[in-house]
Amino acid sequence: MNIAALVSGGVDSAVVVHRLKERGEDPTLFYIRIGMEGDGGDCSFEEDIEIVTWLSHKYGCRFEEVSLHKEYWEHVIEYTIDSVKRGLTPNPDMMCNKLIKFGFFEKYWGKDFDKIATGHYANTTIGPDNRIYLSTAADKQKDQTYFLGQINALQVSKLLFPIGDLQKSEVRQIAIETKLPNARRRDSQGICFLGKINYNDFIKRYLGEKKGAIIELETGRKIGEHNGFWFHTIGQRKGLGLSGGPWYVTGKNTDENIIYVSNGYETEKQYGKVLPLDGMHFISGTPWNEHDYPVEVAFKNRHTPEFSRGTLSRHELTGAYSLHSESPIQGIAPGQFAVIYDREQRLCLGSGVITTER
Numbered sequence: 604m605n606i607a608a609l610v611s612g613g614v615d616s617a618v619v620v621h622r623l624k625e626r627g628e629d630p631t632l633f634y635i636r637i638g639m640e641g642d643g644g645d646c647s648f649e650e651d652i653e654i655v656t657w658l659s660h661k662y663g664c665r666f667e668e669v670s671l672h673k674e675y676w677e678h679v680i681e682y683t684i685d686s687v688k689r690g691l692t693p694n695p696d697m698m699c700n701k702l703i704k705f706g707f708f709e710k711y712w713g714k715d716f717d718k719i720a721t722g723h724y725a726n727t728t729i730g731p732d733n734r735i736y737l738s739t740a741a742d743k744q745k746d747q748t749y750f751l752g753q754i755n756a757l758q759v760s761k762l763l764f765p766i767g768d769l770q771k772s773e774v775r776q777i778a779i780e781t782k783l784p785n786a787r788r789r790d791s792q793g794i795c796f797l798g799k800i801n802y803n804d805f806i807k808r809y810l811g812e813k814k815g816a817i818i819e820l821e822t823g824r825k826i827g828e829h830n831g832f833w834f835h836t837i838g839q840r841k842g843l844g845l846s847g848g849p850w851y852v853t854g855k856n857t858d859e860n861i862i863y864v865s866n867g868y869e870t871e872k873q874y875g876k877v878l879p880l881d882g883m884h885f886i887s888g889t890p891w892n893e894h895d896y897p898v899e900v901a902f903k904n905r906h907t908p909e910f911s912r913g914t915l916s917r918h919e920l921t922g923a924y925s926l927h928s929e930s931p932i933q934g935i936a937p938g939q940f941a942v943i944y945d946r947e948q949r950l951c952l953g954s955g956v957i958t959t960e961r
């Protein structure tokens with residue numbers, strides 16, 4: 604089989620290469636370069652390349668360094684800035700997977716391969732209807748299917764997740780036993796490709812600063828100032844600079860640059876049970892029929908190891924989808940994705956964008 608392996612210099616994708624070779628495959632390694640605008644790259648880039656070059660020599664694999672810099676900035680960054688400007692909470696990682704790693708990569712290079720392998724903690728499963736579904740990883744703490752909730756059936760059918768059946772500790776163990784140079788390298792944090800820069804600095808660079816009021820939701824009292832609503836997300840607890848907390852961001856008025864907050868540990872205002880969804884996207888179709896709605900599902904409204912449970916309903920006339928959670932959800936932020944799973948938390952079925960109340 605002709606396999607392209609996406610390698611980042613991290614331990615997960617290095618073990619992917621090791622496992623593919625163990626199976627007798629001969630993958631071609633691809634490192635995707637994005638880099639920051641203006642300064643041409645980040646400091647870990649050279650180390651990444653060194654590690655991937657080492658891997659390619661050790662395993663005798665072809666290695667290509669490719670750039671999707673322009674595509675990333677035109678698509679992922681534009682979407683991110685545009686969402687933040689509108690007061691929404693974007694998810695650049697999901698867009699990066701959909702448009703960059705499995706979108707433009709496929710268009711330019713992946714098309715020449717039978718399969719694309721990555722170090723994501725995820726799996727694929729053949730459903731009872733014989734369709735290929737994205738499914739959750741063996742390591743429930745590391746599961747990354749949330750970030751893959753926007754990819755499509757074609758992409759899923761071409762993906763290989765060679766470490767999806769392993770625990771992270773097993774991956775590290777393999778790396779140590781195999782003496783991979785990155786065996787003890789720290790996991791990358793934060794936003795895909797932007798992980799190394801501070802999110803707030805990034806936003807500031809594009810949207811600047813503009814002082815506005817922080818208002819207590821219940822009393823209408825101004826209790827502080829912020830530097831721009833775009834630095835704050837609904838559900839956020841830290842970084843408000845207010846005393847007498849905990850304070851939570853419960854809402855925003857983007858026209859007037861106002862942040863609303865609520866005080867206390869378990870105040871009702873922080874919670875909601877209904878998540879109206881826009882642009883519901885099912886990766887490989889659904890395992891149920893039109894007349895089955897509302898259906899019982901598991902879901903995540905952010906990347907956490909825990910699932911919530913609820914029902915997914917579809918409006919008969921408009922076709923609009925909504926999630927109804929069994930228990931109250933903290934910090935429902937418009938713009939964020941809700942990713943839908945089957946009740947057994949095995950199949951990752953798709954995702955919709957959380958929108959404001961209909």
Ligand SMILES: Nc1ncnc2c1ncn2[C@@H]1O[C@H](COP(=O)(O)OP(=O)(O)OP(=O)(O)O)[C@@H](O)[C@H]1O
Pocket residue numbers: 608609610611612613614615616617633634635636704720721722723790791795
């Ligand atoms: N710069 C890159 N070039 C090519 N593939 C990449 C790059 N960054 C990430 N990937 C692919 O996407 C997968 C998931 O990336 P993510 O950033 O979530 O994980 P990671 O912790 O960096 O994983 P790893 O330990 O492999 O670096 C990686 O395992 C790899 O297959």
